[in-house]
Amino acid sequence: MNTDLALPDYREQTPEVAARFSRLVERPVALQVSHLTKKFETPRGIITALDDVSFSVHKRELLSVIGPSGCGKSTLVRILAGLESPTSGELRVYGEPVSGPGADRGMVxxxxxxxxxxxxxxxxxxxxxxxxxxxxxxxxxxxxxxxxxxxxxxxxxxxxxxxxxxxxxxxxxxxxxxxPRVLFMDEPFGALDAQTRCQMQSYLLEIWKNVDITIVFITHDLDEAVFLSDRILVLEANPGRVNEVVQVPVPRPRSSTQIFDPTFLGVRKHIDNLIHPPGQEQKEAPVLRHAISDPDVV
Known part of the structure; x- marks a missing residue:
């Protein structure tokens, strides 16, 4: 997919989309995360997986979490579900403090x-x-x-x-x-083939439309994040910190044809630039040879 074309500013919104976000922030806060930090003790010392992470999710919002490898996405969702405890910080569901698993939160x-x-x-x-x-x-x-x-x-x-x-x-x-009042999904479609994954994304949106549920969706797939979400929480890596919370101005209801829309591509490119900043030096992949080099094979 070529995203090097001139794309619109992802923040440009139609009146309908602006009204949708205005209604979103007027809803009650379903999930409030405040100054969440998680550290692990290892033989090589203490590693900080998450550092001072704060964000909120509103009732019936679908928020995706995305970031580079090592940003702590899975650690974050396990803490939100009560499967792990943070080193410091606070988590509240509809204003009530959370310290462990509970029926108010589900996990996939x-x-x-x-x-x-x-x-x-x-x-x-x-x-x-x-x-x-x-x-x-x-x-x-x-x-x-x-x-x-x-x-x-x-x-x-x-x-x-x-x-x-x-x-x-x-x-x-x-x-x-x-x-549950909040459903956490940790890369639930990551093991599926591409066609089934697309079908499951559409199924999820249909389910979400018909159920009073707030969803926090962990993914590493940019297209999936843009297609599903109202907003996208982008994390930095080593340690995991909030880089930006991106509004997705792609109109709802969503369809697979929107992935070619300039607005969709503009959001995708912006998130890609957050995760892989332009000009950032990339490490070269190691060259492994298991056969005699053949100049005719490229």
Whole structure:
């Protein structure tokens, strides 16, 4: 994809898009992260993975987090989900302080993490059953979530009988069945082929449109971040710090044809420049040879 063409300033907005962002910031703050720092002790000393990270996410917003390798994306989302503790800083969900896992937050990983001995419906039922929901209610609600992700015909199938995209839809349904207020997704489509990944992005937007949920989406894919998001949190690396929070002025509803739109390309180029500043010296890749050099092979 050629992004060297003259592209519009990504901050240019139509009145409709400006109104959308105005409505966004008027919503309640669903997630507030304040001065979050995470340090790890290693044999070579203390490593700072995240340094003084602060940002907020509004109700029903879809915010992506992106950055270069080593910026702490996965560490950040694990802290937000309560799976790790920060060294310092504060996390609040709808104003309430968070110190560990909770039903108000759901998590979808890159791996499918489904129980192989349970059917699709039984996987989706698991969370509500563990929280004390009667089986007949959990069964009924699971069917509704399975229908939402388009897998009603497969509710009695086992994970090994499903494709990768279908497994991830089950994982999303299982997370939503617990009715979290915020859903964290850690590169959930990273293991899928390109075609399935595009389909899953569209599925996610459709699900998000129909469910009262706020989403924080971790990705390394620039196109994916722009296509999905209201805003994009761009992190610096070593240590992970907030570089910029970028508004995405691409109109909604989104479609795959928009990836060729000048506005889409303008946002993408701006984020790419944040992650890989122009003129930044790139390390040369090592040359590995496992055969005699052939001048006819280039």
């Amino acid at each position: 990983f890159q791996g499918y993490t489904l129980f192989p001995w349970r059917t699709v419906k039984e996987n989706v039922m698991f969370g509500p059953q563990m929280s004390g929901t009667p089986t007949y209610i959990a069964d009924s609600e699971a069917r509704e979530w399975i229908e939402l992700v388009g897998l009603s015909k497969f509710e009695n199938a086992y994970p090994h009988q499903l494709s990768g995209g279908m497994k991830q839809r089950v994982a999303i349904a299982r997370a939503l069945a617990n009715q």
